[in-house]
């Protein structure tokens with residue numbers, strides 16, 4: 038039998054339901070309460086009207102928001118790229134080839150080593166308020182190594198993405214077409230049972246538009262849904278391909294033409310921005326303001342990976358998005374919760390309304406604005422996932 042808990046005395050509650058509270062997209066309620074029963078939210082509203090519950094948690098005048106939904110990470114890997122980062126920060130530019138370093142280390146690791154590494158970064162993310170995360174393969178690039186990465190990831194999340202097309206495998210450097218055939222053939226057959234999504238790094242030095250189309254189309258035929266690394270380092274066909282194929286998300290979106298922005302505004306593809314990557318590579322910021330003003334749905338995620346964005350902190354990405362990408366604090370918090378859920382085509386997370394999964398993040402601050410106002414400060418004071426307190 039489940040028991041109910043009321044979390045009350047919440048100074049600011051982010052519900053992400055515009056029909057509640059102040060009527061903004063965040064659906065902010067002041068002096069609020071949330072009632073949780075089992076793993077679900079059953080009631081949200083003003084504290085004075087909360088129904089009775091078996092247990093009571095006093096938020097003591099602090100803010101509560103939905104657990105962050107980190108819809109883009111690469112956490113099945115081994116090794117470290119400290120030297121590459123250090124070199125880059127000393128003046129060399131980033132190229133996609135650095136991934137090969139992690140591929141070699143990942144292939145050499147045991148299953149137990151990969152899982153221990155994954156578990157460590159998941160715990161780190163959870164302490165920072167992330168209750169739902171997506172993660173990808175992409176550091177194996179063989180049938181065996183890609184499928185084992187997905188098997189390991191699937192033990193920890195439902196949001197598993199097959200990214201055999203991260204770069205052309207070093208084993209096929211002289212014959213990219215043969216590698217695309219492998220990714221869309223034997224490797225796809227081995228990986229599809231363990232994944233929900235298929236992804237491709239559509240970029241100069243990785244896969245071009247025709248290759249990306251072939252890879253995503255093959256994945257769709259096997260029941261995987263597309264998402265895509267698009268327009269990160271340069272202009273290219275990725276974003277419009279994403280919309281054409283009804284990808285759930287086009288990720289990065291740093292170099293966009295007006296036609297790219299129009300396509301996103303008219304389609305159902307979320308633009309997922311990953312400011313940790315621009316921060317860690319000293320690259321040009323994506324223009325979130327331009328996307329939002331065009332009516333595009335924007336998500337914010339970490340892109341946590343050992344090469345180009347080694348942060349698991351959604352609050353850090355919120356602060357960057359506000360400081361450098363033209364987002365308001367409200368928009369950034371929405372994008373890191375409801376936006377991430379949209380990028381995973383989920384409606385059960387990223388909001389705190391009846392029926393939603395009871396994923397709550399309690400801040401040691403009176404409002405969600407403090408996530409941007411107090412950058413770098415560990416403000417997460419409590420986390421519930423599926424109704425269970427985990428931090």
Ligand SMILES: [Zn+2]
Nearest residue numbers: 109111266340
């Ligand atoms: Zn990525």
